[in-house]
Structures are given as C-alpha cells and as structure tokens.
C-alpha cells in the first residue's frame with residue numbers, strides 16, 4: 620500500500636487537540652492542495668475562510684452547539700459556496716447568472732465543497748495533523764455569515780478543525796463494504812443484515828473506547844433524520860439569494 624492510501628485508510632476524526640499552532644508552511648500546503656482540486660466546469664465556486672483567531676473559534680464552537688474541539692484546534696476552515704465570485708464572471712460576459720437559484724446549482728457547489736473538504740483532510744492527515752469536519756456550522760448559518768462577512772450568493776456549508784493530535788482514537792468501523800460498493804448494478808439485498816451487524820459492531824466500538832452514551836447507527840440516525848435537523852439552512856440560503864427553486 621502506498622503512503623497516500625495508508626493515510627486515507629487510517630482516517631479517524633480527532634476531537635482532542637494540543638494548543639500548539641499549525642505552522643504557516645503547513646497551512647499553506649494544505650490550502651494549496653485544495654486550491655488545485657477540480658471544480659465542476661472549472662467554476663471555482665468555493666471559497667475557504669481560514670479562522671485562527673481564538674475568540675472567533677470560541678464563537679463558532681458556540682454557534683455549532685457547543686463543540687469544544689472547534690475552540691481547541693488552532694485552525695478552523697470554513698468552506699463556503701461562492702456564487703458571488705462566479706456572478707462577477709458571468710456579468711463580465713454580459714449574462715445574468717441564474718444557476719444559483721437551482722437545485723443543480725446547490726448540488727454542484729456541494730459536490731465541489733465536498734471535494735475541497737476531502738482534499739484538505741488528506742493533505743492535513745498526510746502532515747500528521749488531526750482533523751474533524753463540522754457540519755454544525757449550518758445550525759446558525761446567519762450568525763456564521765455575519766461573523767465571517769460573507770456577501771450575498773455565498774453560504775457557509777461545512778467547516779474543518781485542524782490541529783496537532785492530543786488524544787488519538789481508534790478508527791470507527793464502517794458498515795460492510797458491500798453496502799457501499801455495487802458492481803455494475805445497485806443491490807440492496809444485503810442491507811438489512813448488514814445494518815443489524817453494524818449496529819452491534821458500533822456498540823462494541825463505543826464500549827472499547829469507553830463511551831457509555833454511544834447509540835446504534837440506526838438509533839442515532841433515527842434521532843436526527845426524523846426531522847430537518849438544521850432548519851435555518853433553507854430560509855438563510857434563500858436570503859443569501861440561493862433559492863434552490865428551479
């Protein structure tokens with residue numbers, strides 16, 4: 620196995636960080652990797668906002684529902700959809716941008732943001748740093764927009780904590796790979812049995828790492844997916860001009 624595959628296959632999210640800063644040289648390399656990542660139509664419809672200021676990170680931790688690791692990790696990167704940037708190009712070409720009002724537009728930007736996130740993760744982990752992605756910045760998106768000075772046609776989609784690992788953690792098991800990989804044709808026939816097995820495996824995992832509050836995979840999803848868990852996304856995205864109605 621080569622080094623890149625080894626790093627990717629040993630991924631685990633880290634929620635305990637040392638106070639040591641991430642050097643400028645490391646951070647520049649991590650961001651340069653994501654800057655080179657592909658985007659749909661070369662739209663470059665993503666911006667990263669790098670937050671190192673401790674007070675700002677503490678505020679983001681609070682806005683994200685009290686996630687202490689955001690305040691603890693020395694670097695927090697927000698990945699924002701940026702249809703403001705593309706709008707300038709479209710206007711320069713004498714056209715009116717409409718794509719940001721469509722499902723296609725939100726989907727494409729979310730894919731591009733996901734590629735940037737994955738690239739940042741591999742780059743940071745390759746330098747021996749720990750990371751944890753943070754979707755909970757969408758809990759209070761308007762406050763995030765105000766805090767970061769994001770203009771119309773932008774939206775803070777996901778964040779990433781980066782720092783030096785304090786307490787490492789055992790990699791979390793995944794559901795059977797046959798529920799993920801389908802050859803030639805989708806096949807869900809093994810899902811129910813695989814979910815039963817995974818629910819047991821994940822309870823064992825919580826026991827191994829001493830987490831008494833851990834729940835099964837299905838129980839955890841049941842708690843979240845029975846509702847729209849970040850209901851502010853739709854109205855705040857609409858106020859930003861990302862209408863998602865076409």
Ligand SMILES: Cc1cc2nc3c(=O)[nH]c(=O)nc-3n(C[C@H](O)[C@H](O)[C@H](O)COP(=O)(O)O)c2cc1C
Pocket residue numbers: 630631632633634686751752753754755756777790791
């Ligand atoms: C888009 C995205 C958003 C996430 N949001 C959060 C979050 O807000 N807080 C958190 O502690 N972990 C968050 N995670 C981390 C997941 O909980 C974690 O990746 C998952 O449980 C699998 O564990 P592992 O990364 O250790 O393998 C997020 C992960 C992704 C990919």
